[in-house]
Every structure is written in structure tokens, then in C-alpha cells.
Amino acid sequence: MRTQPLFDRQTTLVLSLLTIAAILVPAMNGLVPRGSALHLSDHLVPLLGKYVCLALLALSVDLIWGFCGILSLGHGAFFALGGYAMGMYLMRQIGARGVYADPVLPDFMVFLNWKELPWFWHGFEWFPFAALMVLLVPGALALVFGWFAFRSRVTGVYFSIITQAMTFALMLAFFRNDMGLGGNNGLTDFKELLGFPVQAGSTRIVLFVLSVLALACGYLLCRWAVGSTFGKVLVAVRDAESRTRFLGYRVEHYKLAVFTLSAMLAGVAGALYVPQVGIINPSEFAPANSIEVVIWVAVGGRGTLAGAILGALLVNAGKTWFTAALPEFWLFALGGLFVFVTLFMPRGMIGAAGDLWERSSQRLRAGRSPEPATHAAE
Amino acid sequence: MRAAVAALAAPPFKVHFMFCLRNVLHAFVLLLGMASAALAGPYEEALLKFTNDSYADTDAAIGSVARSGNPLSLDVIEALRDERLLIGSGQVFIRRTSGELINAATGQAWGNQVGEMKPVRVNNRVRRAIEAALGGLTLLSSDAARRLEAARAVFRSRDEAALPTLEKAIAQESLPHVRDALESARAAILLIRPDAPPMQKLASIETLRIRGDQEALALLSNLPSNAPSEVVAAAGKAADGIRTHLAFWEAFQSVWYGISLGSVLLLAAIGLAITFGTMGVINMAHGEMVMLGAYTTFMVQELIRTYAPGLFEASLLIALPLAFLVAGLVGVILERTVIRFLYGRPLETLLATWGVSLILQQGVRTIFGPTNREVGTPAWMSGALDIGAMSLTYNRIAIVVFAFSVFASLLLVLRYTSLGLYVRAVTQNRRMAGSMGIRTSRIDALAFGLGSGVAGIAGVALSQIDNVSPNLGQGYIIDSFMVVVFGGVGNLWGTLVGAMTLGIANKLLEPYAGAVLGKIALLIAIIVFIQRRPRGLFALKGRAVEA
Numbered sequence: 001m002r003t004q005p006l007f008d009r010q011t012t013l014v015l016s017l018l019t020i021a022a023i024l025v026p027a028m029n030g031l032v033p034r035g036s037a038l039h040l041s042d043h044l045v046p047l048l049g050k051y052v053c054l055a056l057l058a059l060s061v062d063l064i065w066g067f068c069g070i071l072s073l074g075h076g077a078f079f080a081l082g083g084y085a086m087g088m089y090l091m092r093q094i095g096a097r098g099v100y101a102d103p104v105l106p107d108f109m110v111f112l113n114w115k116e117l118p119w120f121w122h123g124f125e126w127f128p129f130a131a132l133m134v135l136l137v138p139g140a141l142a143l144v145f146g147w148f149a150f151r152s153r154v155t156g157v158y159f160s161i162i163t164q165a166m167t168f169a170l171m172l173a174f175f176r177n178d179m180g181l182g183g184n185n186g187l188t189d190f191k192e193l194l195g196f197p198v199q200a201g202s203t204r205i206v207l208f209v210l211s212v213l214a215l216a217c218g219y220l221l222c223r224w225a226v227g228s229t230f231g232k233v234l235v236a237v238r239d240a241e242s243r244t245r246f247l248g249y250r251v252e253h254y255k256l257a258v259f260t261l262s263a264m265l266a267g268v269a270g271a272l273y274v275p276q277v278g279i280i281n282p283s284e285f286a287p288a289n290s291i292e293v294v295i296w297v298a299v300g301g302r303g304t305l306a307g308a309i310l311g312a313l314l315v316n317a318g319k320t321w322f323t324a325a326l327p328e329f330w331l332f333a334l335g336g337l338f339v340f341v342t343l344f345m346p347r348g349m350i351g352a353a354g355d356l357w358e359r360s361s362q363r364l365r366a367g368r369s370p371e372p373a374t375h376a377a378e
Numbered sequence: 379m380r381a382a383v384a385a386l387a388a389p390p391f392k393v394h395f396m397f398c399l400r401n402v403l404h405a406f407v408l409l410l411g412m413a414s415a416a417l418a419g420p421y422e423e424a425l426l427k428f429t430n431d432s433y434a435d436t437d438a439a440i441g442s443v444a445r446s447g448n449p450l451s452l453d454v455i456e457a458l459r460d461e462r463l464l465i466g467s468g469q470v471f472i473r474r475t476s477g478e479l480i481n482a483a484t485g486q487a488w489g490n491q492v493g494e495m496k497p498v499r500v501n502n503r504v505r506r507a508i509e510a511a512l513g514g515l516t517l518l519s520s521d522a523a524r525r526l527e528a529a530r531a532v533f534r535s536r537d538e539a540a541l542p543t544l545e546k547a548i549a550q551e552s553l554p555h556v557r558d559a560l561e562s563a564r565a566a567i568l569l570i571r572p573d574a575p576p577m578q579k580l581a582s583i584e585t586l587r588i589r590g591d592q593e594a595l596a597l598l599s600n601l602p603s604n605a606p607s608e609v610v611a612a613a614g615k616a617a618d619g620i621r622t623h624l625a626f627w628e629a630f631q632s633v634w635y636g637i638s639l640g641s642v643l644l645l646a647a648i649g650l651a652i653t654f655g656t657m658g659v660i661n662m663a664h665g666e667m668v669m670l671g672a673y674t675t676f677m678v679q680e681l682i683r684t685y686a687p688g689l690f691e692a693s694l695l696i697a698l699p700l701a702f703l704v705a706g707l708v709g710v711i712l713e714r715t716v717i718r719f720l721y722g723r724p725l726e727t728l729l730a731t732w733g734v735s736l737i738l739q740q741g742v743r744t745i746f747g748p749t750n751r752e753v754g755t756p757a758w759m760s761g762a763l764d765i766g767a768m769s770l771t772y773n774r775i776a777i778v779v780f781a782f783s784v785f786a787s788l789l790l791v792l793r794y795t796s797l798g799l800y801v802r803a804v805t806q807n808r809r810m811a812g813s814m815g816i817r818t819s820r821i822d823a824l825a826f827g828l829g830s831g832v833a834g835i836a837g838v839a840l841s842q843i844d845n846v847s848p849n850l851g852q853g854y855i856i857d858s859f860m861v862v863v864f865g866g867v868g869n870l871w872g873t874l875v876g877a878m879t880l881g882i883a884n885k886l887l888e889p890y891a892g893a894v895l896g897k898i899a900l901l902i903a904i905i906v907f908i909q910r911r912p913r914g915l916f917a918l919k920g921r922a923v924e925a
Binding site for chain 1: 658660662716719720723724725726727728729730732733734735736737739740741743744852856859860863894895897898901902904905906908909910912913
């Protein structure tokens with residue numbers, strides 16, 4: 001079995017674009033003087049950072065859907081869990097600066113008249129622990145959930161539906177005040193991240209660059225995973241699951257590994273997302289959010305990795321523009337996008353562009369070659 | 379000076395001199411009575427207490443008026459209850475509901491000019507006294523409904539003063555249910571009365587035990603502290619008995635709520651079971667078909683209100699076929715324009731139908747606005763049926779009956795019509811059915827229309843118990859998928875069992891775990907269940923499964 005080289009044309013392109021973004025955005029925000037047409041205003045930096053985090057989430061969905069055929073409609077849950085882990089760290093950093101000035105308890109616990117910190121909040125004051133939890137909590141949930149699901153061969157739409165039930169159940173659970181995670185309001189009012197003020201422009205620039213870096217690393221990781229022998233087996237599972245099993249591969253192990261990896265990526269995306277938007281609340285678990293992620297992937301091009309990034313950036317930029325300019329029409333546009341993409345662009349923008357490229361280069365070749373017999377027959 | 383005040387109280391309009399004079403004299407006599415009580419009877423004396431307008435005096439006055447036996451006493455107390463008892467210049471007047479005034483002491487007409495008079499104020503304590511007094515006064519009424527109401531009032535007030543009247547009423551009573559109410563009222567009084575002999579108290583406990591409701595339980599568990607020990611023991615035993623009895627009924631009530639929720643789920647899921655079963659298509663826009671049905675009901679009611687108000691009682695029946703047509707038509711269009719091109723790609727279908735659901739939601743929001751729309755309930759569906767300690771509302775009963783009849787008719791359609799035969803054939807083995815000459819793509823469109831239409835009529839029913847808003851469908855979509863996945867695809871009985879199991883389990887869990895935790899527990903249970911039986915309870919067997 002041949003494995004793909006890690007640095008092919010697409011990878012180089014994606015990485016160079018990301019590098020350019022990581023240099024250009026801080027430069028346009030910090031170096032270009034205010035008032036210049038090229039100046040990037042302060043509120044746009046976290047917005048772009050948010051898009052990059054969502055692109056990482058889309059990447060994680062593409063890894064399992066595009067390459068292994070697992071359509072998870074609950075990936076928002078892993079994203080939100082990573083976000084909550086980061087949010088808990090940020091809450092602990094507030095310390096006595098909260099409204100109620102309790103040195104240990106976050107404001108909402110004082111408000112609910114709680115006397116001591118619940119057990120699962122311990123350790124989150126320590127950043128390395130919180131960072132570990134960002135990976136481990138979504139990873140562990142994916143491992144347990146996936147182990148049950150893949151072992152008993154829950155596939156296709158059944159799997160999609162139970163992932164949706166999972167995120168719905170989590171949403172209901174996180175809405176409860178008794179859960180000890182802020183209930184309806186979630187976690188917010190953050191002050192500092194590793195000693196840097198969260199709201200400050202410089203922190204936001206650093207967070208943006210970190211998000212781009214995370215996206216680049218995530219992309220490379222996925223590229224490496226799908227280019228290796230492991231990735232070939234994943235594609236085989238996607239295209240003919242039973243046959244792969246009969247060839248002697250333990251299909252459920254492959255699925256479980258890639259599902260867990262993907263959940264961890266989503267968790268990292270959530271963790272980077274939270275300090276940039278400044279809040280995490282249970283609505284992130286809403287089933288509709290998770291379905292939306294899938295459409296980003298579909299728009300960009302399923303199974304291309306770069307397409308997931310492209311789709312996430314484009315659709316979210318469109319959403320920002322639409323909800324400001326024509327809020328009535330955003331849902332029409334989004335719904336129409338779902339229908340249009342599935343009907344007319346099954347391989348997404350990258351796929352459509354690839355087809356176009358293929359056809360035009362064929363035509364070029366056909367023009368040059370003296371006897372275009374095969375094409376004349378078309 | 380007092381006479382002058384009394385004169386002022388006289389009606390200032392078109393005064394007949396003699397009439398006026400008589401009133402002045404009368405007021406004078408009353409005022410004298412205030413100074414020396416011996417001149418007036420107990421009724422008049424009690425009336426005067428109202429003029430102080432202090433709650434304590436009003437309270438005392440009610441009792442005295444009720445005991446006085448004066449023919450006007452019932453009127454006085456009823457007027458007091460409705461704040462129609464007016465005081466002015468040291469006299470008390472009853473304002474009839476027609477607006478005319480009469481003097482409460484004499485019953486004479488007093489014109490209709492309220493002037494400076496003001497109503498006697500009432501607070502909760504006074505209201506209790508009023509209720510007790512009215513109870514006593516109407517116990518002997520010739521109208522059975524009023525007697526029953528009075529007996530209940532006395533049961534609640536436990537006013538000892540009513541005891542003699544109560545005894546008399548029990549002796550005369552011929553209707554058994556009124557008699558029961560009277561006896562339990564007497565039992566309530568005797569039980570808390572300190573000087574009643576223990577034998578009477580034990581008999582009262584027995585009466586209350588037979589009554590066996592929440593109120594009797596409250597009475598039995600709050601005995602006065604000085605009650606004799608055998609009475610306390612008997613009351614404790616009786617209270618335990620009632621608790622068991624109530625717990626029994628409560629379980630029944632929970633099961634009923636479960637059946638009611640289950641039938642709602644059944645209605646929402648049954649159309650989904652058809653489309654999912656025949657085509658393996660996940661229709662995420664199914665909830666929006668339910669919403670369209672509900673909005674059709676709203677439109678029908680609006681049109682009826684405008685053009686034919688007399689038909690309102692039948693509005694739901696008119697809406698049923700229309701909702702079926704509207705939702706079914708949208709379903710067929712959806713199938714012909716979108717889903718048809720996506721067969722064999724169930725995940726893409728899921729995404730495309732999700733997109734359609736967003737468009738439908740936003741469309742309805744644009745046309746009808748984002749707020750809830752009011753859908754009325756016909757008179758024949760309001761009210762409740764009491765069975766034992768349960769109360770079943772008629773609209774819930776109607777929905778349960780409706781859900782089961784929809785289920786039965788679908789079953790019949792699938793079993794005995796040619797369409798049903800084809801649909802079953804396609805569900806079981808699409809390619810074989812095609813080879814036999816069944817036009818599978820036409821069957822797909824029809825089955826999709828049928829499933830969507832059933833969702834539409836589900837919307838008519840749900841408009842009665844849920845808010846009709848653009849988000850109506852979203853609330854049901856996950857639950858209906860859970861039902862279908864749990865029950866198994868391609869078998870309507872699976873949907874029925876799934877819906878009822880989930881509904882009843884949900885309602886039985888609720889008292890212990892709370893609504894949200896119960897729901898979470900159920901979702902987890904289903905997720906675990908799918909691991910055990912990935913194809914649901916009633917799975918199709920054979921080669922069709924892997925297709």
C-alpha cells in the first residue's frame with residue numbers, strides 16, 4: 001500500500017496561507033496605523049480567531065466523515081466540553097475579582113449559596129491540568145461512546161441520530177444549575193489567561209496566532225493520519241465496511257481511534273474559542289450547531305481537509321455578514337446552502353474546482369494532441 | 379348633630395318629604411339603638427358592627443348575622459362577599475346586582491344613588507368567616523347543588539357554629555352524594571372539636587377514611603395536640619390507608635400522563651416511521667410538517683372566525699383533511715424535487731432535509747411572525763373527567779383516542795390497500811419489488827406524502843396542547859427519532875410500543891428524577907439500548923437489513 005507524501009501541493013498551499021494569515025492579521029492590526037484602509041480594527045481580530053477555531057472544528061468533522069464515513073451530528077458536544085474545560089480554568093483565575101469577591105467560589109456558586117467547590121472543579125486553577133482536561137474530557141467521552149457504538153456496529157444514520165441524542169442530553173444536563181457549571185448562563189466574565197488580561201488587544205493577537213498554529217498543527221496531524229496506512233484503512237472502511245472487516249481489519253478499532261482523535265481536536269478548538277468569545281454556555285451543545293458544522297465541511301468539500309477549513313471560513317463569514325445585513329434571510333440562505341450543496345455540489349467547492357481544473361486541463365491536452373479520438377466520441 | 383348627619387345620608391334626589399322624614403326618624407331610632415342595645419334585636423345590633431369597618435368587628439358581625447335567622451341575613455353576607463355591602467352615615471345598605479340599594483336593617487328600597495357610601499372592606503380572615511357563614515346558611519337550601527357547595531364550604535371552614543344546621547341538614551338529606559359531603563363536613567368539625575366524645579371522633583375518622591382524598595389526609599394528619607391517644611392511633615392508621623390509596627391513584631395518574639405523552643410521541647413519530655421505513659430516508663423536516671399542520675389549524679380557525687363563527691366547534695374536524703393535504707403536498711414536492719436525487723445517500727438526505735426544515739421554519743416565521751399563535755379549543759374538548767382521585771382533561775383524552783385511531787387507520791391502509799401492499803413490498807426489498815413491476819419511485823413519493831400528511835394531522839392535535847410557533851417542530855424531532863430508532867424501522871407496532879414505552883417511562887421517572895434528569899436518563903437508556911439492539915425492538919429480519 002502506498003502512502004501519500006506529507007507535503008504535497010495542497011498541504012504546502014494551506015500551510016503557506018495560514019502562515020500569511022498569522023503574519024498579516026497581527027501586522028494589519030498592530031503596525032498599520034488606525035484610519036488606514038488596511039487597518040484591521042480590534043473587534044475583528046477575535047472574530048477572525050473565532051473563525052479559525054471553527055475551522056479546526058470542521059477539520060475534526062471532516063477527518064471522520066470525509067475519510068471514515070462516520071457522520072457525527074454531535075461534534076459540537078466535544079467542542080463545548082473542551083470549551084468548558086478552558087472556561088473552568090478561566091473562572092478559577094478570576095479569584096476574588098468577581099462580583100461577590102469570593103476568593104475560591106465562582107460568582108454563580110456564591111449566588112446559588114454553595115459553600116464549597118464541587119470535586120470536579122479542583123485542579124482547574126492549574127493551567128497544565130486544565131489543558132490536559134481539554135484533551136482528555138472530550139477524548140474520554142468519545143472513547144466510551146464510540147466503544148459502545150462501534151462495537152455493536154451502530155452505523156450510518158443510526159449513529160448520527162444517537163450522537164445527536166448525546167449532545168441533546170448533554171445540553172439538557174448543562175442547563176441545570178445543579179450541574180455546577182453555571183447552568184443557563186454558563187461561564188463568563190473572564191479576566192486573565194496565564195496572567196494576561198483576556199480582553200487586551202495583545203492577548204487577542206496572541207490567541208489568534210495560537211489558533212492559526214493549532215489549525216496548522218491539526219491540519220498536519222490529519223494529513224499525516226489520512227496519508228498513512230491507517231488512513232487507507234479508514235477510507236476502506238468508508239467505502240466498504242464489511243469487506244474491510246472480512247479482509248481481517250478490526251474495523252471498530254480504527255473507527256474508535258479516529259473518532260477519539262477527532263473529538264480531541266474538537267476539544268482544542270473549543271478551548272481556543274472560549275477566551276476569544278468570552279463565554280461558554282449550554283447552547284453550544286444545541287443539536288443544530290453540530291449539524292451546521294457538517295454543512296461547512298460539505299460546502300468546502302468532504303474528504304479534502306482543506307475544504308473543511310475553506311467551508312468553515314466562508315460560511316461563517318457569510319453568517320456574520322447576513323445576520324448583520326439581512327437577518328431575516330440568513331436561515332433561508334443556510335437552508336438553501338444545505339440543499340444546493342448536497343444536490344449539486346456533492347464534492348464541495350474543492351471538488352468542483354478540481355473537476356473544473358481537470359476538465360480544462362483535459363481540454364488543453366485535447367487541443368494539443370493531434371488525434372483526440374476519445375474526446376470526439378463524447 | 380347626629381340627626382343632621384343622618385339627614386345627609388338621605389337620598390338627595392327628588393325627595394318625597396314624608397319618605398325622607400321617615401328615614402330620618404328610622405336612622406334616629408337606630409342611632410339610639412347604638413347607645414342602648416336593648417332597643418334593637420340581635421340582627422340590627424350585629425349590622426351596626428359593620429359600620430365600624432374594622433376587620434375584627436366585621437368578623438364578629440358575620441357570625442351574629444348568620445345566627446340571627448333574619449330573612450335578610452343571607453343577602454347581607456352575600457353582598458359582603460361581593461363587596462356590595464355599603465356603609466354610610468352609620469347605616470348599612472345592600473346594593474343589588476342591578477344597582478338598586480336597599481336598607482339592610484329594614485329591607486326598604488333606598489334608590490340607587492351611592493354617593494358617599496363605601497363598601498365594607500374584606501380581608502382573608504373575613505372571607506373565611508363569610509364562607510363558613512354562607513355554608514351554614516345554604517345547607518338547608520332547596521337547590522341540591524347549593525347544598526353540596528355549602529357542605530364543602532363547611533368542610534373547609536370547620537366552623538363549629540354550623541354543627542346544628544348540619545345535623546338538621548343530614549337528617550333531611552335524600553341525595554346520597556350530598557349526604558356524604560354533609561357527613562364528611564360534620565366529621566371534620568367533630569374531629570377537631572375539643573369536647574366531642576372519642577366515640578364520635580372515631581366515627582369521624584372512619585368517615586374521613588372512606589372519603590380518602592388529600593383534604594381528608596391533611597385533616598387526619600393535623601389533629602389537635604390534646605386528642606386522646608386512641609383517636610391519634612386511629613387517625614394515623616386511617617391516614618396511612620389514605621396515603622396508600624392516593625399513591626395508588628397517583629401511579630395511575632402518572633401512567634395516564636405517560637399514555638398521553640406517548641400518544642403525542644406516537645402522532646409525531648408515526649409519519650416518520652413510514653418515510654424512514656420505506657426509503658431509509660431521515661427526514662429532518664418532519665417536525666416542520668407537524669408545524670405546517672398546526673398552522674393550517676390556525677388558518678382554518680381564523681377563516682371560520684371571520685366568515686362562519688357558527689362552525690367553530692367543528693374547526694378541528696375541518697382542519698384535519700386540510701392539514702393532511704397541505705403537509706402531504708409539501709412532502710410530495712420535497713420528495714420530487716430534493717430527496718429523489720439523493721437515494722442511496724442517507725446522510726446527504728439528512729443534511730438536505732435539515733436545510734429544507736430551516737427554510738420552512740424561516741418561511742413560516744416571515745409569514746406569520748415569530749410569536750406564538752393562538753389556536754382555540756372547541757367547547758367539547760375543554761373540561762375534565764374525574765375518575766377516583768384522577769382528573770383526565772378532555773383534550774388529552776381526545777388526543778389519546780385520536781392517536782390510536784390514526785394508528786389503526788394507518789395499519790389498515792398498509793394492510794388492506796394496494797398502496798399499503800406496495801409500500802410494504804418496497805420496505806422489505808426495494809429491488810425485488812421493482813422487479814415485480816412496482817413503480818418504486820412513485821411509491822416513494824406517495825409514501826412520503828402519506829408520512830408527511832400524517833405529520834400534518836399530528837400538528838392539528840398538537841396545536842391543542844402546545845404553542846403554535848415556528849419552532850413547534852424542532853421540539854419533537856429528536857423525540858420522534860428516538861421513538862422510531864427504539865421501536866425499530868419498518869413496523870408500525872414498533873413505533874406504538876416505542877412511543878408508549880418512552881412516554882410512560884418518562885412520566886414514571888419524573889417524580890423521582892425531575893423532568894430534565896428523567897429525560898436525560900431516558901436518552902442515555904436509549905443510547906445504551908441501541909448498542910444492544912442496533913436495529914430497534916422490532917427489527918426487520920433477513921437480507922433487507924443490510925441493504
